[in-house]
Amino acid sequence: MIRKILIIEDEKPNADRLKRLLKLIEPDAEVLTVLESIADCIAWFTVSTENYPDVVMMDIRLSDGLSFEIFDKIQIKCPVIFTTAYDEYAVKAFKFNSVDYLLKPVEQDELQQAFDKLKSQSADRSVSSIENLLNFLKPRAYRTRFLLPYRDGYKTIQTAEVAFFQSEMKLTKARLYNGKDEIVPQTLEELEQELDPKQFFRANRQFIIHIEAIQYIHNHFNSKLKIDIKNNPEVEVLVSREKATLLKNWMDF
16 A cells, blocks of 8 residues: 655646646545655665655756765665656666656656556565566658548558648548548557657647647746647647657657
8 A cells, every 4th residue: 555655857837747746636635745855865764764764756967966866875665666758867867766767747647657657566576577678669651641531441651641640520630731630449549659759749739749749838827838830820739838848858868
């Protein structure tokens, strides 16, 4: 049973988001505190031997370095769920008793799956960690085309032809660069797993956008961003404050 959770996160909006999500999925658990630096973590674990967490939510990039440095100074004797805006640390993360590795902004369903995994882990946690690591390292084959019903047969469209996918009225619509719309059977959640993340970005609950379809990105109120889609002036795509940094990092790589 998970009763005590420690959050290590140096950005207050991300820490507040985690606390809100944890309250939803683990309402009976207590967030012990939020630590913002490597130094704070070492000091806290040194004196908090009795009030020990059942799991640690740990950001990888902290104000004074990478959180992996914490493990060089102290031994953390509970599972760790790493969070970060970057996926470059996956291999190293799984060396440190990691239950899961979540990309920011952390979504409720992903956090729920991580806690479900934690609760179902066997005593031999190393086996689970190795399996998770191998899954991370497996080459991914991403979707390149769709086979769609057409008249009395079928036709294909290439993912490279799609400017964006939009969820509307419980249907998923693919807007092609030629201006035509095609209905695809997958949900945006399914497409998010199937499409190449270097080419497609989940902007919000309604849109997944191809990188070549982005014409301009505007600063919007409340630290949000607004995306202009090429040849689609009527389409307004807003990106939340939580995802704004992720979008900019994606566009800049």
